[in-house]
Amino acid sequence: MPQHETVRVETTVDSRDAAERVARSLVEHRLAACAQVGGPITSFYRWEGAVQHDEEWTVVAKTAADRLDDLTAHIVGIHPYDVPEVVAVPVTGGNPSYLAWVRDETRGDGTA
Numbered sequence: 001m002p003q004h005e006t007v008r009v010e011t012t013v014d015s016r017d018a019a020e021r022v023a024r025s026l027v028e029h030r031l032a033a034c035a036q037v038g039g040p041i042t043s044f045y046r047w048e049g050a051v052q053h054d055e056e057w058t059v060v061a062k063t064a065a066d067r068l069d070d071l072t073a074h075i076v077g078i079h080p081y082d083v084p085e086v087v088a089v090p091v092t093g094g095n096p097s098y099l100a101w102v103r104d105e106t107r108g109d110g111t112a
Contacts, residue, residue, distance in 0.1 A: 005065045006091040006099050011075055011084055012043060012056040018080055019057035025078055031071040032061035033105035064106045065090070 009032070013019045016039065023035035039057035046052070063071050072086045091099065 006094070006102050007063055007065050007068055007088045008091060009061045009063060009068070009071060009075075009086060009088045011059050011079065011086050012041070013059065013080060013084075014054065014056060016040075016057050019059050022059050022075065022078060023061070026059075026061050026063075026071060026074065029074060030106055031067055031074050032063045033102040035059055035061040062091075062102050064103045067106045 011022065013022060016037065019037040019039065023032075023037050026032040026035050037057060037059055040055045041058060042053055043056045044051065044053045061071065068088055072088075075084055075086050
């Protein structure tokens with residue numbers, strides 16, 4: 001699989017439990033091959049005209065590029081925030097076997 005056909009997707013949520021729910025749901029629905037939960041982190045952002053800061057947890061998921069739209073819609077649908085962060089960046093290098101595994105695990109039946 002060409003490397004540019006794999007993306008890393010990041011979102012943040014307000015608790016470890018919520019992050020684990022998002023990560024598990026993405027993998028269970030074959031929208032991501034894997035997802036890591038990290039945190040806590042402190043995020044600073046502007047919301048409703050004021051600078052805010054909150055403790056958050058990060059979810060980083062790896063998926064095939066052709067699954068990105070479905071993954072994004074899924075996150076938006078289950079996310080606790082009104083406007084959830086969903087940021088995707090293309091993978092420009094890596095282990096070809098791992099990238100093939102990402103593709104295979106994001107297919108509907110687990111096959112390429």
